[in-house]
Amino acid sequence: MIYRICEAAVSVFVELAACHVLLLHHMGGPVLQTPDAILLSQTLVDYRIFLILGFTFTYFYLKIAGKDVSRLLIIACTLAWFSFFEDMLAMSNVLFVPELFVGKLAQFSRPVFLVALTYMAIESRRSLAHA
Amino acid sequence: MPNEKSRRDGILTDEETNALSQPIPAVKLSSYGEALSNKTRRFKVYFFVGSALGALFLLGYGLGGLDLFIVQQPNEASADGQLRQLRFIAGFVMLVLVHTWLLMRQPLETLLMCFAALLTYFMLSRAAHFMSLGNTGDDFWPRVIYVALQMTCVLLPLLLILEERRSLRRMWQ
Numbered sequence: 001m002i003y004r005i006c007e008a009a010v011s012v013f014v015e016l017a018a019c020h021v022l023l024l025h026h027m028g029g030p031v032l033q034t035p036d037a038i039l040l041s042q043t044l045v046d047y048r049i050f051l052i053l054g055f056t057f058t059y060f061y062l063k064i065a066g067k068d069v070s071r072l073l074i075i076a077c078t079l080a081w082f083s084f085f086e087d088m089l090a091m092s093n094v095l096f097v098p099e100l101f102v103g104k105l106a107q108f109s110r111p112v113f114l115v116a117l118t119y120m121a122i123e124s125r126r127s128l129a130h131a
Numbered sequence: 132m133p134n135e136k137s138r139r140d141g142i143l144t145d146e147e148t149n150a151l152s153q154p155i156p157a158v159k160l161s162s163y164g165e166a167l168s169n170k171t172r173r174f175k176v177y178f179f180v181g182s183a184l185g186a187l188f189l190l191g192y193g194l195g196g197l198d199l200f201i202v203q204q205p206n207e208a209s210a211d212g213q214l215r216q217l218r219f220i221a222g223f224v225m226l227v228l229v230h231t232w233l234l235m236r237q238p239l240e241t242l243l244m245c246f247a248a249l250l251t252y253f254m255l256s257r258a259a260h261f262m263s264l265g266n267t268g269d270d271f272w273p274r275v276i277y278v279a280l281q282m283t284c285v286l287l288p289l290l291l292i293l294e295e296r297r298s299l300r301r302m303w304q
Contacts (some may be wrong), residue, residue, distance in 0.1 A: 047259055051252070071244060078245040079252055082221065090213035 003123050005115035013113035014056050016106040021049040023102055048083065064070035077121040080114055139191040145169040169231075169302050174294035178233075181287040185226045188284070192219050218253055225249070239295050254281040 055076045062069045144153070145298050167175055225246050261274045 047255055071241060074241055075245055075248045079248055082249060082252070086214060086217055090217050 003120060006120050006123075009112050009116040010120070011056075013106065013109050015050055016102060016109060017052055018049055020100065020103045020106045021120075051079070054092055068124075068128060070121065070128045073117065073124050075118050075123035080117055084110065084114060161236055163234070166236055171301065172289065174298055177287055177290045177293075177294060181291065182226065182230070184284065184287065185222065188280070189219065189223055191224070196231050215281045221249065221253075221275075238299075240292055241293065243288040247285055247292070250281065250285045250288065254285055257281060270288045272290060 052068075057070065059069055059072055062072060167178070170178075228237070228242065229246070232239055256279050261278070
């Protein structure tokens, strides 16, 4: 049950993040606050969304095929936590876009996403050990 | 036979009580010789090449030798420098973790997979960053060499994973 809730939380974050990136592209440069943000959003946000979607589709494929998802979740979890620390420590004032409501939602749901993903990774590892 | 008698009675002997009362070390590190004894020859080669490359990379970064490859552009983001510092620390932590995991004789496969994914992320983001800066003539080849070096850093954990699997298969046979 908790695993399903976590899956839902992760799915919501993925959708929000995808919507946010699409909106940023649609609205262009002026939405972003600083020249740093324009440069970094081009290099970081764009390919990160491909990464997130790639992991999501692979996860669903493995789930449907009945294969082990624990390794994928551990890798996704490592990358998610690292990119979170990267944003917090190195780019705290650069990538925050307060004007966009979807962006705000994505920012605020990020800690929930991280906790949910970590729980999923641990739970899948535990169930693999018991199998 | 007091031991036999006590076993029959379900009572621990003095020796058994002493053995049980000994403190169990939380972390027990073996030597490199012991840790690598059941690994394949290729694993050892990749491990030492990877460690040496990693150490050189960190040393080069620390001494500023890599500045030749990453020339700071006048319009380049200030946050990018902080990003590089953070990744330098991450690289150092990864190197230490691989060695510690090996000496603790823990399975390395998942750890190496995580590191390969992280290094791929570093490489792709750096390549994307270089592409966004555009072709600036003189900086082109140093950037290509830098990305190629990072690609080598991604390949090594992947090769180590293959050899780790081979080592495990050999051990089970």
